Amino acid sequence: MNRTGLVIALGLALVIGLVFGIYPELDLKLAALFYDGAQKTFPLKADGLAAFARDAAMWIAWALVLPAIVAVVVKFIRPDRPMLMSPRAAVFLLVTMLLSAGVLTNFTFKSYWGRPRPVAVTEFNGEHPFVAWWDPRGACPRNCSFFSGEGATAFWTYAPAALAPPAWRPLAYVGATVFGVVTSGLRMAFGGHFFTDVAIAGLVSFLVIWLTYALIYRWAATRLTDEQVDAALTRLAMPGYRLMQRWRRTGPAESSRHEA
DSSP states (O other): OOHHHHHHHHHHHHHHHHHHHHOTHHHHHHHHTTOBTTTTBOGGGGOHHHHHHHHHHHHHHHHHHHHHHHHHHHHHHOTTSOOSSOHHHHHHHHHHHHIIIIITIIIIIHHHOOOOOGGGBGGGTOSBOOOOTTOOOOSOOSSOSSSOHHHHHHHTTHHHHHTSOTTTHHHHHHHHHHHHHHHHHHHHHTTSOOHHHHHHHHHHHHHHHHHHHIIIIIOTTTOOOHHHHHHHHHHHHHHHHHHHHHHHHHHHHHHHHHHO
16 A cells, blocks of 8 residues: 555556547447347346356455454444454454445445446347446436446455555555456446446545555554554443433332332
8 A cells, every 4th residue: 555556556447548538438338348249238137147256255354354344343232342353454454444335335326326237228139329438327226337346345455455455455456457357347246337437436545545554553633552542442432321221220220119
């Protein structure tokens, strides 16, 4: 998560945005590589093994964030105890997953950007006109194509890669890149997304992860320690914990008096 990575990501975003903005038909040409004109379908979407691989990719991504979810839930149940993993790592993984694969994707762009998926456009036997990636005025009513939630989730694996030991980190980044590319390729092969949908999803995920990592780990003005994060979560969870403790002490007695 250094400046070189940021420069590369911003450069790719600029190039992809401009090229596919000026020549939007490139999206159609790339999608056509997976389309069978004779059968008028994307054949791979009916392949059971490919569908399993698609589902497995999402299971893997959520398995990587599961320890952070468990650690935070347990912390809210027992805020008086230390967290089960690094508090900074838990917050970093959760925040980046929620932002990249949740808030920015499903609650922002996909809800208000009406770009139809490849399977829905007239060029591939669908009913809606094709629109470029930058045009939100497509005919898709909901759960639209831009940008890819599964692509963003797959490329989110840059987050755990950023927490790998320094000696293993380059290999972890390569693994996250391959994982994101293959998963995104499957989404294109199924006719679920155009190239720009998955490419921009990956770049957005990377930028969210880069910025969050810098805020938590790198920049002196905002850098946090595990102790600070643990203390903040303790303060946040303690009122509910104390309320639950009081209820446990007084609840049975109050119930007995009411029954009498």
